[in-house]
Amino acid sequence: xxRTATTVEITIISAEELRHGRRxxxxxxxxxxxxxSDTHSQVATGVDRDGGGYxxxxxxxxxxxxxxxxxxSVGVYCRSKMGAGAARAVAAAEVPVSDFLWLEDYLHLxxxxxxxxxxVGNGIIxxxxxxxxxxxxxxxxxxx
Amino acid sequence: xxxxxxxxxxxQQAVGSGGPAAGAAPQExxxxxxxxxxSRGLRGLFTxxxxxFSASKLRNxxxxxxxxxxxxxxxxxxxxxxxxxxxxxxxxxxLNPAWITKFTIxxxxxxxxxxxxxxxxxxxxxxxxxxKMLNLNEQDYLGEASCALSEIVTKPSRSMTLxxxxxxxxxxxxxxxxxxxxxxxVASRVAVExxxxxxxxxxxxxxxxxxxxxxxxKIVESGSSIPICKTDVxxxxxxxxxxxxxxxxxxxxxxxNPLIIECFDFNSSGKHDLIGKLQTSVSDxxxxxxxxxxxNFYVSSVSxxxxxxxxxxxxxxxxxxxxTQYSFLDYISSGFExxxxxxxxxTASNGDPRLPASLHFIDPSGxxxxxxxxxxxxxxxxxxxxxDSRFLAWGFGGRTAYGSVSHCFNLNGxxxxxxxxxxxxxxxxxAMALHNVALAGPTLFGPxxxxxxEIASRSLSTRQNKYFILLIITDGVITDLQETKDAxxxxxxxxxSILIVGVGGADYKEMEILDADNGKRLESSTGRxxxxxxxxxxxxxxxxxxxxxxxxxxxxxxxxQFLSYMQSRDITPHLAHPREASAPxxxx
Numbered sequence: 001x002x003r004t005a006t007t008v009e010i011t012i013i014s015a016e017e018l019r020h021g022r023r024x025x026x027x028x029x030x031x032x033x034x035x036x037s038d039t040h041s042q043v044a045t046g047v048d049r050d051g052g053g054y055x056x057x058x059x060x061x062x063x064x065x066x067x068x069x070x071x072x073s074v075g076v077y078c079r080s081k082m083g084a085g086a087a088r089a090v091a092a093a094e095v096p097v098s099d100f101l102w103l104e105d106y107l108h109l110x111x112x113x114x115x116x117x118x119x120v121g122n123g124i125i126x127x128x129x130x131x132x133x134x135x136x137x138x139x140x141x142x143x144x
Numbered sequence: 145x146x147x148x149x150x151x152x153x154x155x156q157q158a159v160g161s162g163g164p165a166a167g168a169a170p171q172e173x174x175x176x177x178x179x180x181x182x183s184r185g186l187r188g189l190f191t192x193x194x195x196x197f198s199a200s201k202l203r204n205x206x207x208x209x210x211x212x213x214x215x216x217x218x219x220x221x222x223x224x225x226x227x228x229x230x231x232x233x234x235x236x237x238x239l240n241p242a243w244i245t246k247f248t249i250x251x252x253x254x255x256x257x258x259x260x261x262x263x264x265x266x267x268x269x270x271x272x273x274x275x276k277m278l279n280l281n282e283q284d285y286l287g288e289a290s291c292a293l294s295e296i297v298t299k300p301s302r303s304m305t306l307x308x309x310x311x312x313x314x315x316x317x318x319x320x321x322x323x324x325x326x327x328x329x330v331a332s333r334v335a336v337e338x339x340x341x342x343x344x345x346x347x348x349x350x351x352x353x354x355x356x357x358x359x360x361x362k363i364v365e366s367g368s369s370i371p372i373c374k375t376d377v378x379x380x381x382x383x384x385x386x387x388x389x390x391x392x393x394x395x396x397x398x399x400x401n402p403l404i405i406e407c408f409d410f411n412s413s414g415k416h417d418l419i420g421k422l423q424t425s426v427s428d429x430x431x432x433x434x435x436x437x438x439x440n441f442y443v444s445s446v447s448x449x450x451x452x453x454x455x456x457x458x459x460x461x462x463x464x465x466x467x468t469q470y471s472f473l474d475y476i477s478s479g480f481e482x483x484x485x486x487x488x489x490x491t492a493s494n495g496d497p498r499l500p501a502s503l504h505f506i507d508p509s510g511x512x513x514x515x516x517x518x519x520x521x522x523x524x525x526x527x528x529x530x531x532d533s534r535f536l537a538w539g540f541g542g543r544t545a546y547g548s549v550s551h552c553f554n555l556n557g558x559x560x561x562x563x564x565x566x567x568x569x570x571x572x573x574x575a576m577a578l579h580n581v582a583l584a585g586p587t588l589f590g591p592x593x594x595x596x597x598e599i600a601s602r603s604l605s606t607r608q609n610k611y612f613i614l615l616i617i618t619d620g621v622i623t624d625l626q627e628t629k630d631a632x633x634x635x636x637x638x639x640x641s642i643l644i645v646g647v648g649g650a651d652y653k654e655m656e657i658l659d660a661d662n663g664k665r666l667e668s669s670t671g672r673x674x675x676x677x678x679x680x681x682x683x684x685x686x687x688x689x690x691x692x693x694x695x696x697x698x699x700x701x702x703x704x705q706f707l708s709y710m711q712s713r714d715i716t717p718h719l720a721h722p723r724e725a726s727a728p729x730x731x732x
Contacts, residue, residue, distance in 0.1 A: 024381055054385050105715045108637050111673040
């Protein structure tokens, strides 16, 4: 599909049933999103201090997807010691951009299963994506 | 946008609607709870409407003065019998009366509610008799009109003007018109959304931690409490944060109305253990949220109920927002439409349509087969919500005139256009297809759902005022379960619901999986998960007796699914005169 770089507005809503081993995840979870494997594009939410295994962020992130991007990586991390310690990867989901790029200026509500580095399922992530109308592509029609 | 995904039925699913509620709640409280849980912050199955009437250019039957008209309202039962719902007052000497008496009627989305309105001229000599005592046979009949309640509520102003005519013909006789206006009896559209959290809850389970959920009840004047809301269950956690809960002003009454919040440890047996409770109100909760304080739970002693033992466990309000909650009818009367699409199973397992044993057999005597019953049952309800009644109709699993088996072909035989006109259009296209299409197989839902999803998504680039309903009628077990799941998961992001009717005696276990009523969200092969429940499945086994209830069961979740889509995207109805645009006095 021919396209230019696309700006997307991602609202990380919440995650469910996150576990650390057999126990619910400790407090201090946050979410980082990046385009494919490009770590420079990474944007992250703040740390959730209350939720444990059911963190809630409702935080808006903006990022640019290059035309070559096939997927977006949404990863949950956990900062120990109430957010002051080192960040540890908990689980992630690869989100195909085709799931939301097909329609601009529409609030896509999306949920994905999260998997840890061994591919084992660990919870669900809920977020929304709004593709901001790109230049030259159907004009910037903000139908509010 | 309003926080986490608020699945309308989420709470009910999570807590397992089957088992009795904790404590020995009397039956009527359970019923009330079932009702409230079903709606969970949304206005549910029943919406109370107030009907009012006015007329113009009535016939004048009195010699020396004008007619003295009165309206009698009837509902027409399925067997054609009229049931009187009530009478207005008599207005003296008027041919253009506006009656004051209003009729309260429950609007039900899932059934057609035909009304008959009769106007009588009440003779002067009866004016001292209460209207209820009047013998209508002694009064002069001015005319009548009939309509369906759904016709009124889909009109922009919720008003509909009908020509009065005479019961037994006499057409052409000028009898004037009657206007019916329907008003939703809603005190307020205000609702509060809260994120509730607890800390340091007591552990009730032996081998793991408690599985807490909250139940919020309203204390009514008699002193008893009525449950109005229940959260989801969070497993194995003594510091739970629940999904946002929404309480409407209808549920909590006023902000000062006392509420009881109970925290239970979920047990699959249905006998949930009480961890603690506390008394509060919406304004107290707002204060807790603002000041970021916790409120302690307590337990009452069994022997001395007024002796409270305070607990360490606390309730916190992490978010408190007031918002406007629109009803299904607010959307419908402001130009939102339900677009009906139907897909019919043409697989060989239905049996040769020429033989009476076939599920597709069209009985020359006129008795409808299961497919026809499902089309008519759903179509006659939905037709009122689609302004042009142009429906889309497909077949699947059949061999068309083009030679190959198609899993989504146009029912009308047209290669370009699948649109048909009205319920009759579907019926004749179906009868025609039975002649032109050879039954084949296998049973695949994926192509039909994807086609419907494509149409629903195309509508989004223009105006977001359409919601699509795909009715799939099938006799068998699907062979593309994963593909169907993938299609449904994708469609959950679209303004679309899927109704599945199973006809015949097949085993429909897989359909139950698609209908996520058990609380498990559907997962696609790529790990994407449905954001809401959009599938409703009903088997139509006993087609003779219970046809009506089958269709009702199928349609009853639709208004909730429609609202969950609109609310999660902050799509608001375009109301011409927004009632209570600002908060009512008690919230200011």
